[in-house]
Each structure stands twice: as C-alpha cells, then as structure tokens.
Amino acid sequence: MVTFTRRDCIVPGLGLGAAFVVGATLLSPIPAMSQAVEIVKVDVAAVANGFRVSKMLGSKVTNEKRESIGSLDDLVIDNKKQIFAVLEVGGFLGLGGHLIAVPYDSLKISDDGKKIELPGASRDTLTALTEFHYSS
Known part of the structure; x- marks a missing residue:
C-alpha cells in the first residue's frame, strides 16, 4: 500500500526522485473524452424580434x-x-x-x-x- 505524508508527499521506501514521479503521475490531468459540438449560426436580428x-x-x-x-x-x-x-x-x-x-x-x-x-x-x-x- 502506498501512502503519502501530508507534509512532504514522500512515499515511504522510495527515494525523492521516485516520489516525484509517482506524485506527478497522480496529479497529472486525465485526458477528457471530448464531444463534438455543432455550432449553429443564428440570425440574431430574427431572435431580437422574437417574444x-x-x-x-x-x-x-x-x-x-x-x-x-x-x-x-x-x-x-x-x-x-x-x-x-x-x-x-x-x-x-x-x-x-x-x-x-x-x-x-x-x-x-x-x-x-x-x-x-x-x-x-x-x-x-x-x-x-x-x-x-x-x-x-
């Protein structure tokens, strides 16, 4: 089991360099699955004349x-x-x-x-x- 200390984020049993790699991996953003969004051009003059x-x-x-x-x-x-x-x-x-x-x-x-x-x-x-x- 890997534990981080709150004060210095060092993993017991690992050197400082290994702790940095583990910490960087855990803190790196997870790539998000993007959705395609279709942008539709709107006739703003027609919208402005709406109710x-x-x-x-x-x-x-x-x-x-x-x-x-x-x-x-x-x-x-x-x-x-x-x-x-x-x-x-x-x-x-x-x-x-x-x-x-x-x-x-x-x-x-x-x-x-x-x-x-x-x-x-x-x-x-x-x-x-x-x-x-x-x-x-």
Whole structure:
C-alpha cells in the first residue's frame, strides 16, 4: 500500500526522485473524452424580434371573441422539446383559478407580443380540462 505524508508527499521506501514521479503521475490531468459540438449560426436580428417570455408572463389570454379566458402563467418545454403554455383559468382576480397546459402552437400572438389569443376556447371548456401541476 502506498501512502503519502501530508507534509512532504514522500512515499515511504522510495527515494525523492521516485516520489516525484509517482506524485506527478497522480496529479497529472486525465485526458477528457471530448464531444463534438455543432455550432449553429443564428440570425440574431430574427431572435431580437422574437417574444421575451419574461415580458409575456402574466398577460391576459383571450379567445377570438375577445373574452378573457385566463392568463399566461409559464412556458414549459418537455423532454421531447415540445413547448406548452401553462394558463391560469377559472379564477377571479388571481384567486380560485387552476392551471392547465395547452400546446404553445395553439396560441395566436400579436406581432408586438401584447395580445395572446387561444381560438375556440372558453372559460368553461378550459376549466373542464385536467388541472396541471408542476412536478417540482
């Protein structure tokens, strides 16, 4: 069994030179297996014209009749990279509502990101959906 003393890192029974070689071997970095990462060029102008989720959270969601049906609580990306909008529906002034999840693609968002619409929805149909609960 090889032991190092904390004070001088000398291996008992070995000379100073051998201790240096052993110490250097133990302290040398282990070569890492690298992964290839593909860098994709992004059109930053197009990204800059996108919607900032942080600015959209809490926004009122209406149907095509301009009836208020809830508010945007969150966006969730599942492990298949699908995006879902979490809406709070059925409450009054933020009380008594529950959360539901709908596919993000089902929302119609105005060009300025200030109007969010869920066509064909009503408060009654949305409150009848299964309630969404965050896993953690």
